[in-house]
Amino acid sequence: MGLSDAEKNRLLGELEAILDHIARLQKVDTSTLAETAQVGDLVNVMRPDEPEEPIGAAAALRNAPVTDGNYFVVGAIQGVELDA
């Protein structure tokens, strides 16, 4: 995420204040607690292995900023290295 110097300076102060507040979490004894990644009790949910109608290339590409035929177009992947 590209941030300007002014943004970086502002975020630094804000994130420090938030992290200071959040630090109270470290005081909780969690030695006997398991982690909660989700509140439900569903595990390994699978749908029937049957083919469904796909969304289709035209719909999938409809919102892309730049396309070429059935492809998304992006700049050179090695651009940063080459620029440097």
Next chain:
Amino acid sequence: MTPRTITELAAALRDGSTTPRALLDDAFAHVDRTEKELNAYLTVTRELAELQADAAMRTLADHPDTASPLCGIPMALKDVLCVDGIETTAGSKMLRGFKPPYTGTAVQRLFDAGAVCIGKTNCDEFAMGSSTENSAYGPVSNPWDIERVPGGSSGGSAATVAAGSVPYSLGTDTGGSIRQPAALCGVVGFKPTYGRISRYGLIAFASSLDQIGPFTRTVEDCALVYAAIAGHDPRDSTSDPRAVDDPLAALHTGVAGMRLGIPREYLGEGTEPGVRAAVEAAFRVLEAQGATLREVSLPSTDVALSVYYIIAPAECSSNLARYDGVRFGNRVERPSLTEMYLQTRGAGFGNEVKRRVMLGTYALSSGYYDAYYRQAQKVRTLVSQEFEAVFTEVDAIVCPTSPSVAFTMGSRDDPLSMYMCDVVTLPANLAGVPGISVPCGFVDGLPVGLQVIAPRFEDARVLRVAHAYEQATDFHTVRSPYAREAA
């Protein structure tokens, strides 16, 4: 004539005293009159609404007895809910012009019931905020006082119901984003049990916490909308397959003999005196209805805020990685791919989103994962266990929805003070339990909300308690100035 409820409008559509087209014209006229001050809508979907109203007219003519009570009735959707071909921005510049290629499940269920969608409502960017001041398209005003916020993040959905433009709307609640704006706007707002409403077609913020739910004027209307959208959906793997209890079956059975708990931590120092007085008066009303009230304790309430502000940003930083300017959304063109990513995300996201992406990325980074994210997940278990323990002693919890009434725009520019708005709503998201806010009084003309929370999958119980309270009081019949103007 005061703005009417779904129940009243459904009867009027069947006795011939109104038509879907007439209701639609009224709704659009009201939005046209009030939108300049309120800014509750990001898109008005006139063409879609007219098609849906005409289809509803035919359904009501052909099948008046079997048509859904929602058939032909105007409503609005928070702009994080995808509708095929209708611009859906999530309140962000990043998604300006984005037209989803499909409609989400909850929305489709309303459309199948004959609902008439008049527009997409304004919200905090990607649903991150408690005041709707974080929208890239300007803040929403509270219909009770336009200098004040409507709460957030579903501020537009709450404001349009409070203003009387539509009898109901959908919002989403990740840490209180339905219940808190409902309280601040004097309407009913319901976050069902996590897993009850499919999240398919909801633009994700924090997937283990997000839940869709309705804003209405009455609890009965809330039960009607909930009944239409709840239930298993194979397209959302966290959607629960258990059968949904009919929320209307026990709605009118009252609270006599029920045990209700008041968590002492939810009426702490931060609670405004007027809010405390209104909520304590509500406790006495419930007691007079035959409920037994007692104090209970949720000791980790204080640290729940910290848990939330690690888990929600962590999930957000992962979910929002998809906005990279490649497949959808806006792009800032640069010759190299990396530079394009950086500039696209830097230009497309607002301040609060950037803060949360940074915070979440930090909490998930290898050196800090155990100290922050893993620790937060463990304390989340503790928060859930405390709810479970309390629910062995009482049937439901009653408490304030928000520690304060609607505050003045711009008055909470420090992120932490804004995060404090959610201190009594976000624990329910961490535990996945259902919660509702119902109007319970006023402080200097500003609404106060009573929150009711029950165990997971006891959504019908939440609605039953809220309904019993509502029927014993008349706060839900008091209209905002904008709704009185509509009359």
